[in-house]
Amino acid sequence: MSNEGFLEDAATRHQIYVQRYAGGNLKRVAVFLSKAIKTAKARVSEGLSAYGTERYTSQIETLQGDLRGIYDDLKGRAQLDLGEFAVYEAEFNATMLGKVVKAVVQLSVPSAEMVAAAALADPLQLEARKGVQRISIAGALDQFGTKKAAEIIGEIQIGSSLGETSQQIGRRLSGIHQMQQDQASSLVRTMTNHIASTARVEMLMANDDILKGMRRVATLDSKTTLFCMSIDQTIIPLDGPLPPYHWGCRTTIVPVLKDEFAREITGSTRPSIGSDGVTLVSSRTSYQEWLARQPASFQRDILGPNRYALFSKGELTLDKFIDDNGRTLTLQQLKDLEPMAFERAGLNQSGEI
Numbered sequence: 001m002s003n004e005g006f007l008e009d010a011a012t013r014h015q016i017y018v019q020r021y022a023g024g025n026l027k028r029v030a031v032f033l034s035k036a037i038k039t040a041k042a043r044v045s046e047g048l049s050a051y052g053t054e055r056y057t058s059q060i061e062t063l064q065g066d067l068r069g070i071y072d073d074l075k076g077r078a079q080l081d082l083g084e085f086a087v088y089e090a091e092f093n094a095t096m097l098g099k100v101v102k103a104v105v106q107l108s109v110p111s112a113e114m115v116a117a118a119a120l121a122d123p124l125q126l127e128a129r130k131g132v133q134r135i136s137i138a139g140a141l142d143q144f145g146t147k148k149a150a151e152i153i154g155e156i157q158i159g160s161s162l163g164e165t166s167q168q169i170g171r172r173l174s175g176i177h178q179m180q181q182d183q184a185s186s187l188v189r190t191m192t193n194h195i196a197s198t199a200r201v202e203m204l205m206a207n208d209d210i211l212k213g214m215r216r217v218a219t220l221d222s223k224t225t226l227f228c229m230s231i232d233q234t235i236i237p238l239d240g241p242l243p244p245y246h247w248g249c250r251t252t253i254v255p256v257l258k259d260e261f262a263r264e265i266t267g268s269t270r271p272s273i274g275s276d277g278v279t280l281v282s283s284r285t286s287y288q289e290w291l292a293r294q295p296a297s298f299q300r301d302i303l304g305p306n307r308y309a310l311f312s313k314g315e316l317t318l319d320k321f322i323d324d325n326g327r328t329l330t331l332q333q334l335k336d337l338e339p340m341a342f343e344r345a346g347l348n349q350s351g352e353i
Contacts, residue, residue, distance in 0.1 A: 004256060007096065011096070011253075029077075029188055030181055032074035044170060048160060051161050056160070071144075071149060075138070082120060086112075090109075090110065090112060094109045100262060108206040110203065120136075132326075148180050152176070155175075190248060193243060193251075197243050212258055214256060215234070224250070228246075229287040229291070235256055269283055270282070274294050287318065299311065309345040313345040314338070315341060335347075
């Protein structure tokens with residue numbers, strides 16, 4: 001088995017650890033979210049003045065300051081944790097790469113401080129409704145804190161304007177608590193994957209003379225997005241776009257060594273979660289190949305009925321469902337681009353089977 005297979009095997013298994021680490025970080029973030037809600041409830045229960053009065057405005061401004069302090073603390077803790085994680089990731093990647101290069105190769109290992117600084121400074125580039133969103137870790141945390149504080153204040157102001165009791169306003173705040181935790185989960189997991197990818201690339205860039213590029217590896221299960229399905233196993237240059245590609249992205253990257261520097265490693269697999277549950281498949285299996293081997297019902301659940309027909313009968317590969325900017329094409333856009341596929345799939349003029 002090739003060294004690339006070993007690297008994919010190691011990186012895929014390591015990605016499970018990355019997600020578990022993100023789960024631990026999320027628990028720490030949740031403490032700050034709970035504190036913000038409890039602080040708001042306490043201010044409300046102490047009694048608010050009549051809505052619209054100067055005293056009411058002053059009370060709201062005081063609460064805004066309290067919330068700002070809580071979310072600033074959250075940002076500081078998250079950055080500290082992510083910086084430490086970047087150092088660990090650099091060490092892991094040095095060890096992983098060292099196992100697949102020939103003994104004569106002396107790897108260059110960047111300093112832990114350099115890796116941590118680069119990982120925190122390098123902006124995330126995520127698919128958004130209006131195109132690609134570029135935002136730093138600090139910026140993402142600031143944006144999150146500002147929005148969550150505004151949601152809390154907004155619920156209090158709505159309740160106050162309607163003349164609700166402190167208990168009723170408290171229930172409003174409880175209602176947004178779970179939503180904020182769910183949003184925090186996406187933020188933390190995305191930032192963690194960003195740190196893992198950036199730390200890996202810092203190690204690879206320091207040894208670019210022995211590498212061809214990087215291979216993108218998506219997760220083989222039903223939760224993977226169409227974009228990540230389509231790019232699984234593709235090779236990009238070291239300065240190419242890194243995961244995460246969207247909020248909650250789990251795609252990772254592995255180095256591709258030049259032949260003269262690589263040594264053979266025996267045995268490698270990657271986990272998948274298909275219709276039969278968790279199974280191991282060859283590390284060289286792409287998402288396209290894996291999905292094609294799944295039952296029709298599983299394919300239909302993942303792709304939806306129309307794209308399933310285009311995939312199974314219309315002979316469209318997964319990359320055809322995505323435009324050059326990584327956005328999922330609508331059925332009408334697909335029909336304009338691939339009219340013959342619609343005929344082969346038996347889709348009528350309205351795009352239905």
